[in-house]
Amino acid sequence: EVQLVQSGAEVKKPGESLKISCKGSGYSFTTYWxxxxxxxxxxxxxxxxIIYPGNSDNTYSPSFQGxxxxxxxxxxxxxYLQWSSLKASDTAMYYCARLKSWSSSxxxxxxxxxxxTVSS
Amino acid sequence: xxxxxxxxxxxxxxxQTASITCSGDKLGxxxxxxxxxxxxxxxxxxxxxxxxxxxxIPERFSGSNSGNTATLTISETQAMDEADYYCQAWDSSxxxxxxxxxxxxx
Numbered sequence: 001e002v003q004l005v006q007s008g009a010e011v012k013k014p015g016e017s018l019k020i021s022c023k024g025s026g027y028s029f030t031t032y033w034x035x036x037x038x039x040x041x042x043x044x045x046x047x048x049x050i051i052y053p054g055n056s057d058n059t060y061s062p063s064f065q066g067x068x069x070x071x072x073x074x075x076x077x078x079x080y081l082q083w084s085s086l087k088a089s090d091t092a093m094y095y096c097a098r099l100k101s102w103s104s105s106x107x108x109x110x111x112x113x114x115x116x117t118v119s120s
Numbered sequence: 121x122x123x124x125x126x127x128x129x130x131x132x133x134x135x136q137t138a139s140i141t142c143s144g145d146k147l148g149x150x151x152x153x154x155x156x157x158x159x160x161x162x163x164x165x166x167x168x169x170x171x172x173x174x175x176x177i178p179e180r181f182s183g184s185n186s187g188n189t190a191t192l193t194i195s196e197t198q199a200m201d202e203a204d205y206y207c208q209a210w211d212s213s214x215x216x217x218x219x220x221x222x223x224x225x226x
Contacts, residue, residue, distance in 0.1 A: 035215065037163075044220040045155070045163065045206050061214050062121060095162055103213050104151040108174060110162040 002026040004034075004096055004111035011117045012086050019082035020114045022096030029077040030054035033099040035107055036070060036081045040092045048094075050102060051079055059102065086118045122211035124218035131224045138194040140221045142207030148186040150209040158203045166205075167192060199225050 007021040035050040049060035053072035072079040097107035132138035155163040167183035180195040207218035
């Protein structure tokens with residue numbers, strides 16, 4: 001069974017750093033892409049970027065380029081999304097999802113989401 | 121940047137057909153799919169090209185895409201279909217989501 005299990009909810013202060021994770025199982029982790037999606041409270045889905053754990057090749061949406069870092073550790077089947085200095089506006093639910101390819105594909109399995117709250 | 125526009129809301133009576141549109145420049149030339157999201161849950165893929173449904177998605181869900189508009193159609197709509205729906209396409213090697221449509225089954 002394909003599963004993407006995300007790390008738990010986080011409460012952080014502005015300016016702090018954070019790294020959340022997404023662990024894949026039940027499939028060949030290095031032959032699928034992992035994407036990250038933001039959903040701010042009461043708002044729609046936003047594409048952040050994707051990574052290919054097989055070689056760590058990645059692409060970012062222009063809106064998120066330079067704002068976050070997407071990485072992966074294929075030895076433990078885990079992808080990451082990290083911030084170096086959080087802002088209150090980073091408060092959102094973050095989802096990871098699996099894709100077969102980088103340009104003509106769909107997100108067929110999703111994680112349960114990680115809620116990030118940034119507040120002073 | 122590329123934009124996908126959806127109507128904010130669609131209302132439908134049980135048993136009737138709901139149509140949700142997604143508009144974008146030359147969208148018919150792009151790989152487009154649809155997701156359903158119920159409150160408090162992760163999105164679920166319901167349609168991917170060409171009008172394919174993942175395992176477990178009912179046959180009443182179908183899709184089309186031509187010109188500048190993609191359409192998700194829900195036939196014989198049921199109460200369980202009440203949810204937010206998002207289209208998604210690719211542009212310049214990055215994904216883009218539509219603005220989302222809330223489907224209410226009255």
